[in-house]
Amino acid sequence: MASINRNYLKLQGSYLFSKIGRKIREYEAAHPDKKVIRLGIGDVTQPLVPAVIEALHSAVDEMAHKETFRGYAPDLGYSFLRETIAEKDFKARGCDIDADEIFVSDGAKSDCGNIQEIFGTDNTIAVCDPVYPVYVDSNVMAGRTGEYDPALDCFKNVIYMPCTGENAFTPALPSETPDLIYLCFPNNPTGAVMSRDKLQKWVDYANEHGSVILYDAAYEAFITEEGIPHSIYECEGAKTCAIEFRSFSKTAGFTGLRLGFTVVPADLKVDGVALRDLWARRHGTKFNGAPYIVQRAGEAVYSDEGRKQVKEQIAWYLGNAKIILNGLKTAGIEACGGVNAPYIWLKTPKEMTSWEFFDHLLEHANVAGTPGSGFGPHGEHYFRLTAFGEREATKEAVRRIGLL
Ligand code: PLP
Numbered sequence: 001m002a003s004i005n006r007n008y009l010k011l012q013g014s015y016l017f018s019k020i021g022r023k024i025r026e027y028e029a030a031h032p033d034k035k036v037i038r039l040g041i042g043d044v045t046q047p048l049v050p051a052v053i054e055a056l057h058s059a060v061d062e063m064a065h066k067e068t069f070r071g072y073a074p075d076l077g078y079s080f081l082r083e084t085i086a087e088k089d090f091k092a093r094g095c096d097i098d099a100d101e102i103f104v105s106d107g108a109k110s111d112c113g114n115i116q117e118i119f120g121t122d123n124t125i126a127v128c129d130p131v132y133p134v135y136v137d138s139n140v141m142a143g144r145t146g147e148y149d150p151a152l153d154c155f156k157n158v159i160y161m162p163c164t165g166e167n168a169f170t171p172a173l174p175s176e177t178p179d180l181i182y183l184c185f186p187n188n189p190t191g192a193v194m195s196r197d198k199l200q201k202w203v204d205y206a207n208e209h210g211s212v213i214l215y216d217a218a219y220e221a222f223i224t225e226e227g228i229p230h231s232i233y234e235c236e237g238a239k240t241c242a243i244e245f246r247s248f249s250k251t252a253g254f255t256g257l258r259l260g261f262t263v264v265p266a267d268l269k270v271d272g273v274a275l276r277d278l279w280a281r282r283h284g285t286k287f288n289g290a291p292y293i294v295q296r297a298g299e300a301v302y303s304d305e306g307r308k309q310v311k312e313q314i315a316w317y318l319g320n321a322k323i324i325l326n327g328l329k330t331a332g333i334e335a336c337g338g339v340n341a342p343y344i345w346l347k348t349p350k351e352m353t354s355w356e357f358f359d360h361l362l363e364h365a366n367v368a369g370t371p372g373s374g375f376g377p378h379g380e381h382y383f384r385l386t387a388f389g390e391r392e393a394t395k396e397a398v399r400r401i402g403l404l
Contacts, residue, residue, distance in 0.1 A: 016374035049309035055300035059293035073289030077104025095233035107260040108247035113138040118278040126159035126178035130375030135182040184216035191337015206241035213242040221251040239265035321387035327398030342387040365400035
């Protein structure tokens, strides 16, 4: 008789966005004259830039002719894309990463979720708190996290690293040594970044303790300030202790198109085994390659025109972030993020819980965001707004918050 993977029954929290959606629908049904502005969305709203559209059209045309038609893509990615990434994202920044250390995929979510498969089920994991939920959930499914403790809203075998205002939302090195350390900078949900010096300390720690850092740099393109590393490989020694995830989703609006990649350096070994070989095996066994037309679109992001257009789009989103940040500050609400990331993380006023503030904002300003407690216990009393809305709606939301 079949049985199920009972670890799935331990999963928590997937109700967050459905609960938000339900509350907004209920409010709108009860108040048909009111229009709720959604600043909780983590999805882009602007269309693909012209250079990408052009590359898509031309790749589609290639598919229409016998001579240029492509079938299965190479599982690890076309070399035209892997080489472009190695050159423009890494070598141009002084990081010695080669094309054969880059694995193209359908996005960072799959890779962040799947990477744990190449590690032993007895490995301990450390995550920031608050955190992008995929890291914990994928380890729950694999049976690595132990039982859930509802009183603490934590899994017993997970090391949670508090990220609060006191540490500028960047975690301190843990006292108990984890085997796998998930770091995400620029951060979702807090919008915080980690300086190169601080990240170097993590790299040194990982090398010293034999830990592996799983570094999610999905929001790297939003970095505007100097001294903030775009890649963990800007730190000395990172090639022997870190895997990095990248995404075209927020960088170039590919949330619907789907493209990302993971860097597993050749020098990264655990128990004498190269993780690159294990990941190549896993990828080749379970993934049949990102579509040719999408990889051509990804390549176009690195052309001179593509780069310029994508940069402008990101600057436009960051313009929204600035409007939100300034508006909140004027309204006397403590907030951070939004400078090197599309997320603004605010402290709820008057000691309101995250959900109390959600209801307050919905009812009195008709604005929806994301309660910080949905990202982990240390997200309580915080709230996330995003810069992905339309400009006029963003301005209107900020005006309404100012009237509260
Ligand atoms: N990593 C982080 C921190 C994210 O916030 C997201 C998307 O919201 C992803 C990864 C997933 O990116 P992708 O669309 O490439 O799967």
